[in-house]
Amino acid sequence: MTRPIENIEAIADQIRDQGPEAEDLGRLPDETAKKLKASGVMKLLAPAQYGGLEAHPREFAETVMKAASLDGATGWVCGIVGVHPWQMAFADPKVQEEVWGEDDNTWIASPYAPTGIARPVEGGYIFNGRWQFSSGTDHCDWIFLGAMLGTPEGDMALPPTMLHMILPRSDYTIVEDSWNVVGLKGTGSKDIIVKDAFVPSYRVMNGDHVIDGTAQAEAGMTSTLFKMPWSSMFPLGITSAVIGIAEGALACHLDYQRDRVGAQGVAVKDDPYNLFAIGEAAADINAARQELLANVDRIFDMVEAGKEITFADRAAGRRTQIRAAWRAVMAVDQIYARSGGNALRMDKPLQRFWRDVHAGLNHAIHVPSTPYHASALASMGLEVPDNLRSMI
The missing domain is CATH 2.40.110.10 (Butyryl-CoA Dehydrogenase, subunit A, domain 2)
Structure with missing residues (x-):
């Protein structure tokens, strides 16, 4: 059986090519949604009872990144819609049957x-x-x-x-x-x-119980996947999409710069300043990817070992997610600013990746203020006020 990421790779050209059409429609084309359904990406976090793969969250993140690197909107929908089966897995069995009983690939x-x-x-x-x-x-x-x-x-x-x-x-x-x-x-x-x-x-x-893990415990979940903290799972698809979009922007930039001659008449391949920026941005985008994956691995391993996931653990995880997104977007800014005026043209995909990655950073899950504040207090063993605990 091929994994969803392999199925996404098999339709990479179609996902990449439909980006402008999705923008014109203001939604994914029906054909794109059909191909995504067939890929199984939305079944990665679904329960096995309804044909789900119950995959490791890392695999989910990597698959979302791959889709987003081809087209930002496609990856974003995979990340957002793809995490919902994880929560539905510990909802009332009656509603699970209503949603998936006739079609276990219902979104x-x-x-x-x-x-x-x-x-x-x-x-x-x-x-x-x-x-x-x-x-x-x-x-x-x-x-x-x-x-x-x-x-x-x-x-x-x-x-x-x-x-x-x-x-x-x-x-x-x-x-x-x-x-x-x-x-x-x-x-x-x-x-x-x-x-x-x-x-x-x-x-x-009860939304509060979903966030604090009570709902999962009351549902009797035994799988490590479904015992993961909400604050590790819900933001994962969103941040993965942002990092994947950044990877797509980097790929477009490299393709665009390969044969480009800058305004000073120097080929980019001979311009040490541009090459330095490319190298630094590539390293930062990769660092964002690796820290996000390592972060979810760490929490998964703790849950699997039966260790308590404290508020300090969750806050540190959210801090890492947020910083990974910001690091990736800042790297994209560095290369886009060095892409020349023609990179502004609407027929160049780089501008779409640049717009999409900034839009992804605007999601509430990526606002750094209160999570950073909360994680700093928690790391010092100090009391964290209730108003700083939102989305942690």
Whole structure:
């Protein structure tokens, strides 16, 4: 059996060539989604019960990087949509069967930002809200949506409780023309609206318990993969995509510079300043790749050995993820600034990789402020306030 990364490599030319079409459409073309489904990339983290591969998270990250190095939007959708089966694996078995019973390659969208209110009623919740950034959503038939628990009157309940609501495609609306952006245009990360949907209780997960690992324990998960911390798994596909896009930018830059003569009339191959920048950027992008993979290896090995993953461990992991993304993007900036004016032309793929890698850095998971702050405090054995613990 060929692995998904090998299947991605087999269709590399098609993924690379469809990039401009994805940008024009504002989503992945149907043919691209069809090929990705056939590749098995979205089954890497799915449970074996539903045909999943239960792969090591490293393999998932490497596969996302490969796809993103060919086309940023394709890799991004693989990273975002590809992580959702990991969470569905410890959802209620009844909703797992609804999602995968007839088609175990059904795709699930998100986002998790709690911009909806779930009002409790008999048997479940009445759900309302609007969300941004639902990547790959046109090709998904189910969705995870973040919510805050409401009161019977529809106000937010106190103390705040975050929920993850699971809805079929019939219960939400995708807002067309809501994804007009400068980068990652081909991801189709459109807005979602839910109005007065009834969500039965078995389709609802306590978001706080997903993040702190309680949900996995309560579901009786025994596989190392499904006992991994949320803060290691959820950001992994996102950061992997950013690093893969950086690798794609480097490849385009090398191809572009190979025969280029600079404005001073010196061939790039004879320009020590340009060659230094290429060497430094390549080293930084590789360092970003290696530290991200080593980071997830370390956490996986700790979980497999039965060791407790402390808040300090999780915070250090998030610090590493974020710094890897920033290091890769900064390296891309160094080579793009030395690519000459023609690299700005829209028929040159380098400009798309440059735009996409910056768009990926804008994801909330890559904001360094509070995770860096929290990891510094935790590394000194000091108390970390609740407001610094978000997404860790």
